[in-house]
Amino acid sequence: MNERKQHVLNAAKRLFLENGFANTSIQNILDEAGISKGTFYNYFNSKNECLISIIEESTGTASVLREELAADGPDGPEVLVEQILVRLRMNREQKLIRLYEAILHSGDPELRDYMKSVHLSELAWLEQRLTEVYGEQFRPYAADAALMEFGMLGQYLQFAPDITSSEELSKRIRFVIRRTEALLRDMAENDEHLLEAGQFDLRADSPSLPAPGRVAEEMLRLAETLPHESRGTGREFAGFLSTELKSEKPRASLMQSIAVPFRKLFDGLPNEPEARTVMSALWRLLKSSNLK
Known part of the structure; x- marks a missing residue:
């Protein structure tokens, strides 16, 4: 992504957050960024694509930071805590939750399908990380555990939306991860699961690998x-x-x-x-x- 395209994305994001996605036109973005219509369409095919690029930039950054955390030393539950915290902090600091809500309330099939793929990709990532952290023997049960962990954490965060400090967020993440580990071990002990391994990966719309x-x-x-x-x-x-x-x-x-x-x-x-x-x-x- 070059600096000029980044400038356009920053301008569009400001407007989406200030005025709402539905109330922001492409002309508004052109005026805010000081660019021509041709320049905008050189980067994006539509306003939807512009919004998707904003979210993809954030998810890409979170992915890099997560991988760097895992590369720094021995893997384990504490690394997983920090990796989840990276995404939560980014969502809150960049006010991405408001953009997600705008998509969910838009009724636009393209945007809703995109957010579904983002959600499935996050579940696929968590399923894989649970297997890496706790061992290959838990792979058959990791999809169910990922879904339950995602749901538990979401409810705890929704119950206390005013909590923003890393310390308090980490406390909740650790609590949920410990509960997830107990569920994971119980499912393995009883050989019981509903979802098949890799199910989220198969359904997520993952882009092809770069050359x-x-x-x-x-x-x-x-x-x-x-x-x-x-x-x-x-x-x-x-x-x-x-x-x-x-x-x-x-x-x-x-x-x-x-x-x-x-x-x-x-x-x-x-x-x-x-x-x-x-x-x-x-x-x-x-x-x-x-x-x-």
């Missing part, structure tokens, strides 16, 4: 945009990652350890969102069977 060569090129290009004092380090990181991506047997674990510091070189820079987008594509490749 490794394209991601490698984007990382090398991004490294050249870094300030002089960090450009050498960025070139070194990007060079290593791109070489591994193009090799016959990429070393995924080593790439994970380099991906985190490389992405952080862009913190606070104008093209930080673009860097997160590229690194989100890299993490998707790292998580795929193609690079394992």
